[in-house]
Amino acid sequence: MGNIQLSKDPYNIIITGVGGQGNVMASRVLANMLVKKGYCVTIGESFGASQRGGSVMSHLRVSRSSIWSPQIPRGRADVVIALEPVEAIRVLKDYGNPEVKILSNTRAISPVGVIAGELDYPSMEEIKKSVKELASDVWFIDATDEGLRLGNPILGNIIMLGALSGVGVLPMDREGFKGVISRSIPEDKIDINLKAYDMGEQMVRV
Amino acid sequence: MRIFGPNELLEDVVKKDLCIGCGACIYLCPYFRSYMGKTAMLFPCTLTEGRCWAYCPKTEVDLDDLSKRFFDRPYDGDPLGFHGSVKISRAGSKFGTGSFQAGGTVSALMSFALNKGYIDAAVLTDRDGILPVPRLVTDPDDVLRCSCSKYTASPTLSALNQAIKEGYNHIGVVATPCQGLAIAKMRSNPTRIDDFTDPVGLVVGLFCTWALDFRAFDAFISERIDVDKITKVNIPPPPAEIMEIYTTDGKQEIPLDEIRKLVPDTCSYCIDMTSEFSDISVGVLEGRPDMNTIIVRTKRGQDIVDEAEKEGFLVLDDIPEENLEHLMWAANNKKKRALIKAEEDGLINTNQEDKRSYLRLNPEALKNIVA
Amino acid sequence: MSYLIDNNEGARYLLMGNESIVRGALEAGVKVAAGYPGTPSSEIIESLSKVGKEMDIYVEWSVNEKVAMEVAAAGSFAGLRSLCAMKQNGVNVASDFLLHLAGSGTRAGMVIVPCDDPGALSSVNEGESRYFARLVEIPLLEPGDFQEAKDMAKWAFELSEELRQIVMLRSVTRMSHASGNVVFGKLPVSDVHAEFKCDGFVLDPMEGIMTSAPVDYRHTQQQEKLNKAREIFEDCPFNTYDGPDSPELLIITSSACTLYSREAISILGLKDRVGLLKLGTTWPLPPKLLKKYLSMTDRIMIVEEVLPFLEENVKILAAEMAPEIGVKTFYGKNDGKIPMVGELNPDIVVNAIAQTLGIDYKAMPDEYANKAQGVAMAGTPSRELTFCPGCPHRASFWSIHNALELDGRKGFVCGDIGCYTLAILPCGFSSLKTTHSMGSGTGIASGFGKLGGFGFDQPILSVCGDSTFFHTGISALVNAVHHSSNFTMVILDNSGTAMTGFQPHPGLKVNALGDEVPSIDIEEVCRALGARVEVRDPFDLEETRKTINQLIEDKQGVNVLILRQICALSPEKKGKKKYEMTIDEEICLGENCGCNRVCTRIFRCPGLVWDKEKEVTRIDEVICTGCGVCADICPAGAIKKSSVLKEVA
The missing domain is CATH 3.40.50.920 (Rossmann fold)
Known part of the structure; x- marks a missing residue:
């Protein structure tokens, strides 16, 4: 996986989710893995008020040669990693195109309006159907549920990263992942993170 | 009759400033609460049918329906409502003496009913300073703590709702006419609750011409008297025309005309002076500050009064003719004034789809009263 | 150890814009740094505080931006390169000092870094700090990428030193909070001695007195510095x-x-x-x-x-x-x-x-755009902002709202800046009726509380966070007490500057560098000022509500209610559940009369979810933080809490 060539330059990745899901952490880890492979990476993200229940997006621009705008232009996402399923659709509306690839978690986080019974949350079947209509390749995985099984739902993000590696569009590998997390997380948590990464990789291969 | 919900309650009652703060809607749900004599709706509710609207004494009431339900006959407009005997009374020697108003009949009756197990709890009105406070009492000896009229509107029925939640099912209530009406509506199970059982064992109604708005009364009194020193408030029977305020420093008198300015407008729509939807109604007796007038309305009421007399809790006597006549005149007068006012506002027997009535009563009864 | 102090010249790192600025300052040998937290600027002082000990830098989270700039200026006056950082609003707070500092000039290089927030992504304004540079006549630099953020930050110190003038380095959210590759330069070996020289000729810029007077002389000097900057900029590689x-x-x-x-x-x-x-x-x-x-x-x-x-x-x-x-x-x-x-x-x-x-451009093929738009319209419920699960503010505003509704005299709340600004929205039961700048809720309340003579009789509350209290809330409170205003100030004390990431403030026992410091007790301060003070736990809903009702009955003076409960995201609380929450589905009244979903329809904690099929409320165990408050709002007792202290893996 580690020697894949990017199909475009810049290659545009969007990691989307909801405040508190660890979106920023996931984009950091991915970006650092790519920087280690010698790429120029630009990340655009917004935090602050959006942490409080709002949608949170990170834009990653990966290039051999230069940095790019921290905001991806409309219609130009190459791969979208959705930590929350309806966020995938929201992103496609602005950044989608017929060639985009989607990797989505299946665990819904209900907006307050849905909790309050004022809005409807679409069924997983509807979401899958919509996403398939708008993307060229689609993977849905139960990352949060598997993360919970490993002991912490936040590991769902690592499972998603592992799955992204498994999908085979980016030069990512286990060693690179390990190298990056070793600097940012306590040593006793490394094994469980590696396990989550491997699990994600396996989940998209089946 | 069609039942509506909280939005119509706001429309029919709150926005028209008709809420008297009786407490009928309090604790039924998380939305209605009482504070300083006023009922507040904390958050909006979206239901189209609700007990709040159905139990409220100020939303539409069909007097024929209710009268048939409780007295087996249509509402006829009798000044004193459906009733059996009308007498005068006071607490008997067995009840003892204490600081109660007039003859102490109400305290004696409630204490007796609790003692004999006619009721398993009593919903009464205590006070904190001059703020009336609903109280649920199960010990007969505690009844006396809640004696004496409060003259201010009280959310007493909130304690009834709590008593029901706590599982009491023969609850005795001392109620003003509006509160009595709310209890009657509640007992008729207007929202058709499947497993409904009547939780009320006895309603002792109080005569009432009006109740004061607490915040207005508090502001009025605070300017004249140190509220913390007040021990008792009393309006002696006519023709005194004063309110007596007893404090630790002695008694002060305030002309009733000044007090009447503090009566909320909603009381002028009330047609009931003698608490017609009760088992027994009790009030003052003109010219006799030591006695009460007592009206018995139901068989249960009669049984309790009879037994209380037999056991020395109550002393009864015949009512002088002129007292009865004056009572009927005054009661009819209240009805007449209120009906005329409500009719002027288009609130009687309204039949349009989008407009609810305040009162529904048969044209015959209406004619009897207004004539 | 932070990678920001890797002495690894020529190595390439992925840095956030704010970190690039920090690295530039480090390469310039910054010795004094001060600021007040505010998105998107907070990571600057935050990152410096983490390396302060190793790099021998004095770093502080000051009480407000004006003081931060004054603290940093002292460093410059004493010969130490200094930096102060703040969000755009902060420049307004500091601008009184900035005007005078621009008049007096500086000595060692001094840089102010305002981080503007175009689009107000995490602000209630999109104010421009660039106009201040023109207004107070100081040089302004704007980095155009991440490498430049570092290089320009370093150069800004040199420029400031050359001009003996403070230099503004202006960033924006998409620079500060975006990340990109940055090649590191060299970290200097520092050996500096601080001394404020002030015994020389009074007008001597390096040994005289530091002041903006005599104005005609200093102002002329100031404009000469600006002319010099203009000359330097003609050949600047950043253009x-x-x-x-x-x-x-x-x-x-x-x-x-x-x-x-x-x-x-x-x-x-x-x-x-x-x-x-x-x-x-x-x-x-x-x-x-x-x-x-x-x-x-x-x-x-x-x-x-x-x-x-x-x-x-x-x-x-x-x-x-x-x-x-x-x-x-x-x-x-x-x-x-x-x-x-x-x-x-x-x-x-x-x-x-x-x-x-006159070029025709389409970002997306029409067919795709229409399809995506259609799908999104039908299938993406919007996400309104809300307090976090377990947030003390939700509980506080529940009680504030209920107290005001019960009271029935059209009382209202004046707010200011913090997470609790969200109480404008349904998550705070739409309680806030005014929101402006830091501490302004209490200042406005102080004014409302003096309108009784004009027939004003609505109860007045102000809300203010603990950090905001020290920032500017305290001066509003002093004003209110002194003028016998009548209102209740509610201090929402969640033990940190929570919105921006738990920076310490004077109420805490630790400073930016992690040293133990004297803490200032908000309760004692308010009491000493002469206010009636009550302290409650906002998770005790009924007690809090009762207290608010009592306080707003008080017709005299200023009351302070401190609602103390640690932020749900704080390091102490995060991942630890106090209670395990469950729903008794048999008892849950759902949409029936008697409840009508008070928990999911009104309280709206994200940990509670309305199950449409079963018509009962569910607990989302991933989201629920186990604060237990919802158990107390359930009218049927269907939400159960059982004590556990569970640490998540």
């Missing part, structure tokens, strides 16, 4: 041009808009037709440089955020040079090609260029 010699259109831009403009030109394939002049030194503008590029073409587009700062300044120069360079046509904010409100992005610039040059 670059990319494009043909005679472009059809010249774009002049700065800051993050450089990246948008460059991308727009690339998307439209206009490298041979459109020129890009990227300015790093945006005040004072270098006239010779501008003349050179303005002469290249007659059509000029200015791309910037938010207000037409560059546009105005370039137009003035162009007007002065018109006899030599001819009359130009300008595109930008004034003609509406570039919006005057909100942040920009590559698409906005693409459209502006396409429109100006």
Whole structure:
């Protein structure tokens, strides 16, 4: 996986989710893995008020040669990693195109309006159907549920990263992942993170 | 009759400033609460049918329906409502003496009913300073703590709702006419609750011409008297025309005309002076500050009064003719004034789809009263 | 150890814009740094605080931005390079001092870093700090990418030292909070001795007294410094041009808009037709440089955020040079090609260029756009902002709302800046009726509380966070007590500057560097000021509500209610559940009369979910933090809490 060539330059990745899901952490880890492979990476993200229940997006621009705008232009996402399923659709509306690839978690986080019974949350079947209509390749995985099984739902993000590696569009590998997390997380948590990464990789291969 | 919900309650009652703060809607749900004599709706509710609207004494009431339900006959407009005997009374020697108003009949009756197990709890009105406070009492000896009229509107029925939640099912209530009406509506199970059982064992109604708005009364009194020193408030029977305020420093008198300015407008729509939807109604007796007038309305009421007399809790006597006549005149007068006012506002027997009535009563009864 | 102090010259790192600025400051040998937290600026002081010990830097989270700038100025006066950082609002707070500092000048290099928030992504304004540079006559720099953020930060100190003047280095959210590759320079070996020399000739800039008087002399000096800056900027490597010699259109831009403009030109394939002049030194503008590029073409587009700062300044120069360079046509904010409100992005610039040059551009095929739009409209429920699960503010505002509704006299709440600003929204039961700047809720309440003589009889509450209390809330409280105003100030004490990431404040026992410091007890301070003070736990809903009702009955003086409960995201609480929450589905009343979903319809904690099929409430165990408050709002007792103290893996 580690020697894949990017199909475009810049290659545009969007990691989307909801405040508190660890979106920023996931984009950091991915970006650092790519920087280690010698790429120029630009990340655009917004935090602050959006942490409080709002949608949170990170834009990653990966290039051999230069940095790019921290905001991806409309219609130009190459791969979208959705930590929350309806966020995938929201992103496609602005950044989608017929060639985009989607990797989505299946665990819904209900907006307050849905909790309050004022809005409807679409069924997983509807979401899958919509996403398939708008993307060229689609993977849905139960990352949060598997993360919970490993002991912490936040590991769902690592499972998603592992799955992204498994999908085979980016030069990512286990060693690179390990190298990056070793600097940012306590040593006793490394094994469980590696396990989550491997699990994600396996989940998209089946 | 069609039942509506909280939005119509706001429309029919709150926005028209008709809420008297009786407490009928309090604790039924998380939305209605009482504070300083006023009922507040904390958050909006979206239901189209609700007990709040159905139990409220100020939303539409069909007097024929209710009268048939409780007295087996249509509402006829009798000044004193459906009733059996009308007498005068006071607490008997067995009840003892204490600081109660007039003859102490109400305290004696409630204490007796609790003692004999006619009721398993009593919903009464205590006070904190001059703020009336609903109280649920199960010990007969505690009844006396809640004696004496409060003259201010009280959310007493909130304690009834709590008593029901706590599982009491023969609850005795001392109620003003509006509160009595709310209890009657509640007992008729207007929202058709499947497993409904009547939780009320006895309603002792109080005569009432009006109740004061607490915040207005508090502001009025605070300017004249140190509220913390007040021990008792009393309006002696006519023709005194004063309110007596007893404090630790002695008694002060305030002309009733000044007090009447503090009566909320909603009381002028009330047609009931003698608490017609009760088992027994009790009030003052003109010219006799030591006695009460007592009206018995139901068989249960009669049984309790009879037994209380037999056991020395109550002393009864015949009512002088002129007292009865004056009572009927005054009661009819209240009805007449209120009906005329409500009719002027288009609130009687309204039949349009989008407009609810305040009162529904048969044209015959209406004619009897207004004539 | 933080990678920001890796002594690894030439190595390439992925840095957030704010971290780049920090690295630049470190490479410049910064010794004193102070600020007040505020998105998007907080990571600057935050990152410096983490390396302060190793790098021998004094770092503090000051009580407010004005004091931060004063603290940093002291460093400069004593010969130490110093930095102060703040969000755009902070410059307003500090501007009184800034005006005078610009008059007195500085000694060792001093840099102010304001981080503006175009589009107000995490602000309640999109104020411009660039105008302050022009207003107080100091040099202004704007980095256009991440490498430049580092390099320019380093250079800003040198420039400041050369001019003996404070330099403003202005960032924006998309620079501060975006990340990119940065090649590290060398970290200096520092050996400095601090001394404030003030015994020399009074007007001597290095040994005299530091003041802005005599004004005519100092102001003249100040303008000479600005002229010198203008000269230096003529040849500054941070001003670059990319494009043909005679472009059809010249774009002049700065800051993050450089990246948008460059991308727009690339998307439209206009490298041979459109020129890009990227300015790093945006005040004072270098006239010779501008003349050179303005002469290249007659059509000029200015791309910037938010207000037409560059546009105005370039137009003035162009007007002065018109006899030599001819009359130009300008595109930008004034003609509406570039919006005057909100942040920009590559698409906005693409459209502006396409429109100006008559190019047809579509970001998405129509068919795809329509389909995506249709799917999104039908299937993406919007996400309104809300308090976090377990947030004490939700509980506090529940009680505040209920107390005011019960009271029934049309009471209201004046708020200010913090997470609790969200109480404007349904998550705070729409309780806040005024929100402006830090501490202003209490100042406004102080004013309302004096209107009784005009018949004003509504109960007044103000809310203020613990950090905000020290920032400016305290002065409003002093004012209110002194003037016998009548209201209740509610201090929402969640033990930290929670919104920006738990920076310490004077109420805490630890400072930015992690040292133990004396804490200032809010309760004691309020009492000493003469207010009646009550302290409650907002998770005790009924007690809190009762207390508020009692306090607003009080017709005399200022009351303070401190609602103390640690933020749900705080390191102490995060991942630890106090209670395990469950729902008894048999008892849950759901939509029936008696409840009508008070927990999910009104309380709206994200941990509670309405199950439409079963018509009961569910607990989302991933989201629930186990605070237990919802058990107390359930009228049926269907929400159960059982004590556990569970640490998540």
